[in-house]
Amino acid sequence: xxxxxxxxxxxxxxxxxxxxxxxxxxxxxxxxxxxxxxxxxxxxxxxxxxxxxxxxxxxxxxxxxxxxxxxxxxxxxxxxxxxxxxxxxxxxxxxxxxxxxxxxxxxxxxxxxxxxxx
Amino acid sequence: xxxxxxxxxxxxxxxxxxxxxxxxxxxxxxxxxxxxxxxxxxxxxxxxxxxxxxxxxxxxxxxxxxxxxxxxxxxxxxxxxxxxxxxxxxxxxxxxxxxxxxxxxxxxxxxxxxxxxxxxxxxxxxxxxxxxxxxxxxxxxxxxxxxxxxxxxxxxxxxxxxxxxxxxxxxxxxxxxxxxxxxxxxxxxxxxxxxxxxxxxxxxxxxxxxxxxxxxxxxxxxxxxxxxxxxxxxxxxxxxxxxxxxxxxxxxxxxxxxxxxxxxxxxxxxxxxxxxxxxxxxxxxxxxxxxxxxxxxxxxxxxxxxxxxxxxxxxxxxxxxxxxxxxxxxxxxxxxxxxxxxxxxxxxxxxxxxxxxxxxxxxxxxxxxxxxxxxxxxxxxxxxxxxxxxxxxxxxxxxxxxxxxxxxxxxxxxxxxxxxxxxxxxxxxxxxxxxxxxxxxxxxxxxxxxxxxxxxxxxxxxxxxxxxxxxxxxxxxxxxxxxxxxxxxxxxxxxxxxxxxxxxxxxxxxxxxxxxxxxxxxxxxxxxxxxxxxxxxxxx
Numbered sequence: 001x002x003x004x005x006x007x008x009x010x011x012x013x014x015x016x017x018x019x020x021x022x023x024x025x026x027x028x029x030x031x032x033x034x035x036x037x038x039x040x041x042x043x044x045x046x047x048x049x050x051x052x053x054x055x056x057x058x059x060x061x062x063x064x065x066x067x068x069x070x071x072x073x074x075x076x077x078x079x080x081x082x083x084x085x086x087x088x089x090x091x092x093x094x095x096x097x098x099x100x101x102x103x104x105x106x107x108x109x110x111x112x113x114x115x116x117x118x
Numbered sequence: 119x120x121x122x123x124x125x126x127x128x129x130x131x132x133x134x135x136x137x138x139x140x141x142x143x144x145x146x147x148x149x150x151x152x153x154x155x156x157x158x159x160x161x162x163x164x165x166x167x168x169x170x171x172x173x174x175x176x177x178x179x180x181x182x183x184x185x186x187x188x189x190x191x192x193x194x195x196x197x198x199x200x201x202x203x204x205x206x207x208x209x210x211x212x213x214x215x216x217x218x219x220x221x222x223x224x225x226x227x228x229x230x231x232x233x234x235x236x237x238x239x240x241x242x243x244x245x246x247x248x249x250x251x252x253x254x255x256x257x258x259x260x261x262x263x264x265x266x267x268x269x270x271x272x273x274x275x276x277x278x279x280x281x282x283x284x285x286x287x288x289x290x291x292x293x294x295x296x297x298x299x300x301x302x303x304x305x306x307x308x309x310x311x312x313x314x315x316x317x318x319x320x321x322x323x324x325x326x327x328x329x330x331x332x333x334x335x336x337x338x339x340x341x342x343x344x345x346x347x348x349x350x351x352x353x354x355x356x357x358x359x360x361x362x363x364x365x366x367x368x369x370x371x372x373x374x375x376x377x378x379x380x381x382x383x384x385x386x387x388x389x390x391x392x393x394x395x396x397x398x399x400x401x402x403x404x405x406x407x408x409x410x411x412x413x414x415x416x417x418x419x420x421x422x423x424x425x426x427x428x429x430x431x432x433x434x435x436x437x438x439x440x441x442x443x444x445x446x447x448x449x450x451x452x453x454x455x456x457x458x459x460x461x462x463x464x465x466x467x468x469x470x471x472x473x474x475x476x477x478x479x480x481x482x483x484x485x486x487x488x489x490x491x492x493x494x495x496x497x498x499x500x501x502x503x504x505x506x507x508x509x510x511x512x513x514x515x516x517x518x519x520x521x522x523x524x525x526x527x528x529x530x531x532x533x534x535x536x537x538x539x540x541x542x543x544x545x546x547x548x549x550x551x552x553x554x555x556x557x558x559x560x561x562x563x564x565x566x567x568x569x570x571x572x573x574x575x576x577x578x579x580x581x582x583x584x585x586x587x588x589x590x591x592x593x594x595x596x597x598x599x600x601x602x603x604x605x606x607x608x609x610x611x612x613x614x615x616x617x618x619x620x621x622x623x624x625x626x627x628x629x630x631x632x633x634x635x636x637x638x639x640x641x642x643x644x645x646x647x648x649x650x651x652x653x654x655x656x657x658x
Contacts, residue, residue, distance in 0.1 A: 021156030042313035060413030085408035098405035109355025
């Protein structure tokens with residue numbers, strides 16, 4: 001679930017307020033949005049994808065809130081990973097969309113089916 | 119102050135089907151309003167995923183073969199003509215997105231149209247819809263339908279939850295026809311992208327008199343890392359599974375691992391590793407499915423070398439096949455002027471008793487949305503908007519309690535109660551008559567509470583939650599009652615107490631009702647009168 005809005009990175013553009021499909025954030029006059037309805041977060045990471053200042057952190061746990069260490073997360077380099085891998089915004093052209101190869105995952109992952117026992 | 123609008127076509131829901139419906143209606147010359155519960159572009163299960171579409175070139179023999187093969191697995195509940203039409207409509211429609219989606223150019227210089235990454239797909243659909251003049255109302259959940267005196271759909275009411283006072287700003291849209299594209303009902307399981315899929319459209323339509331079909335086929339599950347929403351099955355094609363003692367779990371070589379994993383999970387923790395994924399695919403996985411590795415990276419887990427705990431996330435009707443019953447080839451429901459598209463509609467006609475998976479269901483969303491959009495545009499042209507006539511609001515539970523409004527958080531009690539009946543594997547994947555009967559009695563009690571005491575809350579969130587709670591209870595009852603009324607095992611519907619398939623039950627089951635839930639055999643298939651556009655698809 002969404003855990004962090006990093007005030008020192010946030011540009012107060014309120015894009016996350018708009019694009020969150022479950023209306024988790026509330027815009028605040030003159031400041032970063034607040035996480036107002038964390039329990040509605042569906043852990044889809046799409047707010048991170050749309051956040052051009054990499055100011056949001058969604059923890060992987062979809063079942064309950066977890067304690068997070070903001071400094072360690074900033075230092076980890078994980079912020080913005082979704083945008084970089086998706087080739088959005090300034091990363092356009094640097095990470096091609098290879099979704100068309102998804103079929104290979106299914107095809108090559110399939111285990112050979114054992115012959116039916118008589 | 120209420121936002122009051124009138125238009126030709128109202129689409130409720132801005133996911134895959136809703137977007138295609140809005141685009142088709144606008145292309146046909148209609149004025150369109152699309153109201154989404156969240157944000158059109160990130161809402162719905164497609165935005166978080168990456169669908170393939172059923173994609174067969176217009177070669178009559180190839181198409182006939184694709185239909186034959188799929189129909190043979192539908193266990194008697196599908197219709198080959200409906201399958202053929204979605205293949206054809208999808209083939210014609212999907213490439214029109216090209217101005218808004220950067221399709222990969224694959225071998226032979228041919229754009230790869232059929233498989234798209236979710237966030238980019240829905241972003242493209244929003245741009246496409248906006249370019250065609252569709253007016254999008256984001257964060258505007260519909261709460262109830264409006265009906266003409268003759269019972270036909272006249273529009274809807276809802277709330278703009280990011281505007282106005284704490285209770286939100288009400289909206290009312292009058293239209294010549296309404297398309298429900300609110301997705302399947304996931305019963306608040308943690309399927310990726312499904313938080314908004316609470317069956318709101320099912321409830322609204324049923325209150326207007328619509329019937330449902332196939333609600334027993336609501337048992338699809340997908341593997342994910344425990345506590346994670348990443349229900350992305352492609353990578354799990356490489357998974358090997360182990361129990362707590364480290365013994366490999368035999369999944370029988372079948373790509374559908376649900377039943378063996380559910381049995382193992384009922385016995386204890388289950389672990390997986392993706393070690394079989396070749397290094398070349400590992401390297402490009404972030405470009406295929408950029409989100410799937412995020413939870414692993416954030417927990418310091420290497421899924422290719424380490425074992426991690428997994429779970430099965432339920433999907434309810436999302437990749438099941440149940441939904442609103444269709445009365446004609448335009449995807450009109452049993453209520454005149456009310457149409458259903460995508461996962462909100464039954465997909466039995468194209469998938470039968472087994473899941474339509476991603477590819478068939480996506481083709482269905484594109485096609486059913488397109489047909490419904492075109493049909494309501496024609497309706498607006500032929501009959502006009504009828505926007506001046508008096509209408510009645512159809513909503514009940516969660517809007518207008520019959521008794522004393524509850525003071526406690528009844529919405530939470532009801533949703534917890536639904537989850538307790540609809541999510542445990544032993545109740546859903548291994549159904550038994552007596553257990554289903556007990557569930558139904560419990561759910562009937564929840565419905566009486568909802569009907570009599572569930573009141574709209576003071577703020578916009580609480581208003582929406584009350585309707586979600588009522589919708590979840592209603593969908594759970596139709597699903598459970600229909601499962602009870604099918605004493606056999608057929609496809610997704612698996613009865614532990616009746617393991618055989620009964621040839622006498624090779625028909626669809628429709629359901630409906632609010633105070634009294636009913637289930638009935640349904641042997642009709644909506645006729646197709648529109649001639650198939652050339653090249654005609656031959657179905658043996």
